[in-house]
Amino acid sequence: MVKQADWSEPVIFELGRKGRRGHILPAVEEGVKQVVGSVNTIIPENMQRKSKPKLPELSEVEVARHYIRLSQMNYGVDSGLYPLGSCTMKYNPKINESLANSKAMNMLHPYQDESTLQGILEILYRLERWLAEITGTYEVCLQPAAGAHGEFLGTSLIRAYHKFNGELEKRREIIVPDSAHGTNPASASMAGFNVVVVPSDKDGCVNIEALKEAVSERTAGLMLTNPNTLGIFEKNIEEIARIIHDAGGLLYYDGANLNAILGKVRPGDMGFDIVHMNIHKTFSTPHGGGGPGSGPVGVSEELAKFLPVPRVVFNGERYRLDYDRPHSIGKIRSFYGNVAVLLKAYAYILSLGNEGLREVAEISVLNANYVAEKLKGIKGLTLPYGDEVPRKHECVFSAKPLKRETGVSALDVAKRLLDYGLHAPTIYFPLIVDEALMIEPTETFEKEELDRFVEAMRKISEEAYKNPEVVLKAPHNTAVSRLDEVKASHPRTMILSWKMRLKKGGE
Amino acid sequence: MGKHNHPYIPNSQPEIKAEMMKTIGIKDVDELYLDVPERYRLRKLLNIPRGMSEFEVKKHVESLLAKNKTCAEMLTFLGAGCWPHYVPAVVKEIVQRSELLTSYTPYQPEVSQGMLQALFEYQSMICELTGMEVANCSMYDWASALGEAARMASRLTNKNEILIPRVIHPERLATLRVYAEPAGITIKQVAYDAETGQLSLEDLKSKISEKTAAVYVENPSYLGFVETQVEDIGGEAHANNALFIVGVDPTSLGILKPPGDYGADIVVGEGQPLGNPMNFGGPLLGIFACRGDLKMVRQMPGRIIGMTTTKDGNRQAFCMALQTREQHIRREKATSNICTNEALCAVASAVYMALLGPEGMRELGETIMYKANYAMRLLSKIQGVKAPVFNSPHFKEFTVNFDEAGLSVKEAHEKLLKLGIHGGKDVSKEFPELGETALYCVTEIHSKEEIERLAKSLEDVLAGRC
């Protein structure tokens, strides 16, 4: 057992003292005010801020201590195994951080003269080419800030394509398997499409008969994750591609997680027209507690003309940002993308190289199957959708028998794992598995750490059968015990800001 | 990979790999790919370079970056949505703490209290700055936040027309269009007063109708002036049962009236200047805040962190709130598809705001305004230069017009660049009616001396002395 730090740290508004300062700004020099006059004469009365914002008042010392203490109450990839399925929580190489945090990166402005940007444009240009090679696509756009943002770009491209062909009025539907990540249907809907859900088959793959029935002249496209969220490769991919293309739809590949297929299989070769990838998963950039990430999109030659502006172009001599793209959909954010994140991916690809990336895929798959194999014997757990097919980068277990026999649910197992100093798997996703525990070890954890996880799972199962209370009341060793999440969302009790807290204080 | 493992892949060491394969009952990892149709299995190496040692990677990347010239190497006056401000060292230190940096969405709040509390504090401080009651824990950037705000307004009002100012960042407008179009939202632009740049109330009145879902203004505007008629504009919106959306640069909010005080229903903006470096325009930090009534909050996009207690009620703690709005629960009916956001940038901003405090935020606003206005005064004295174009109060950016100097923005820029100075953004194509005009930005990082150097150099350039 381990014990997480607990500082019982007050909210920052409760700290400090009136009059303290944590940072001093450069002074306004002698002479400037004389020329300009008072700020209060420049800003008209009705636009002046009358009362200062009620921010806390602390010295730098207190601010540093507060946030360092908070960081110690947080579990990251550097703390231990983080087998959060579908999230690819792999080690984030430190060299990438130091490059991205350099002045040479931090101090570039997006509107600088192109003559002063040749290095960064070269990096972005090359990265686009590499990502296109990895995904088997024709052109890659680096603009999206995250996977879901890439999906929105993708579904917007589907929209642009059908509009260009005069078929948008008719093609109103995007097909999504029931095992898909929530962002897929949400992105289809954001781009104005209706979502048609197709069920998975007994083997966990798309039910082909159901797909044939779902397809029609209304089909705009299909969004597919392959390997799917069960970690299983869609073996009928050729037929799926044919069905969609024959119906005039486009094939969208959710490549949030390319880990299993790097250098092994390419979405473009499988017939996909659009692919998004999550740099903050496959390409090892840190998740930052929820972001920033980056979600580039690769497309076929036919769709390239619709990509957002600007495009980085190279004439053999100079790199340039090209805005002259008459068919472009426009922009999905300001500037060119999360460049500091992309720089880390550039360094990462260089560190691994072509052979190394293939090794990433193979070991991530080896690790997932190793963990699956070891977990199979544990009482109360099953591996739905058969153990004949190998898993790819992740495997999804069900704690349904455990729950039936002991009352201990997937949630309880997750909470108890925290006591063992491990992060929990993703739970209750994909939705087609009851009491799902979605486990993605990634390639960056050593066998011993994987064994520690398996051992913890075995012990938790034993506890569940012998002394379920200890699991049901878990976690015991974390900064705080189990939370009342209902209270956080109930209209009467919800507190979403310090201001609301003060308002509701008496209650 | 030979006899070593790759440093990032511990189990690629051949003996360990063999052990693990034995457990699974395979002889070759390729057996785990047998279910992939043969014709799709890649039989060649990807056409990307071979792997490099850490030293080589560092050398290679640094040599590429050295081909750039950064804002640290030339005196730069660029802003326009990504601004140069000083990032205190302690901010960088905290966001590099690996417990925060390498964690993810706090799905397990019991081991994620650090991130959750930091994000709650970010939300709370944004509320204080903007005068709103609820803020989410980030959008991708200002532009996409605006897109989401337009969609939210349309859902709330069941109407589908958005009025926006003609003076808006073209990239924000382009983004808004992509977000709005699929939701059936039409965008109409309201003209500005040629003398002051202020939104034309007359044109607003002629365009607003019962179809209007929201009226959007920016303060300060894209071209740097303070929009002073916000009360009238908001009143006009509300009189037509439309929402009032305000876009902000938060560095102004220590001295400018917060939008919450002039009737804003939704506030969006760019949080990058609060503790985040420019990084060639990304990552940025989309601010999104709104009024606290439940009807609005339920339509908000993105993640929101709430304060709660442990189940036994003994201890205050934090977790994600109102998740039933989000894609992982509501799927196609979610208020947005956003999942990964800009959380760590939000933490940087929280640290920044905590460091400055109320007095520091006021000083930041004042310092910027003094220096920008000083620059404006100096430039306006140069023969042939008009700065600013509009007769209105300006905050940290301002327009500089070269029409009378007989020089194009481009020519002036190129000459300045030779002198080691990077001038403002050329906006003459975006606003052809303003002639040869550039948008200059001055912040607290520009010294009086540097501003004077700009003025002197520009004078020399225009006088044909260099």
Ligand SMILES: Cc1ncc(COP(=O)(O)O)c(C=O)c1O
């Ligand atoms: C399969 C899948 N698709 C899409 C996404 C969305 O990516 P992001 O969180 O970067 O928006 C995720 C991760 O959250 C995912 O696991």
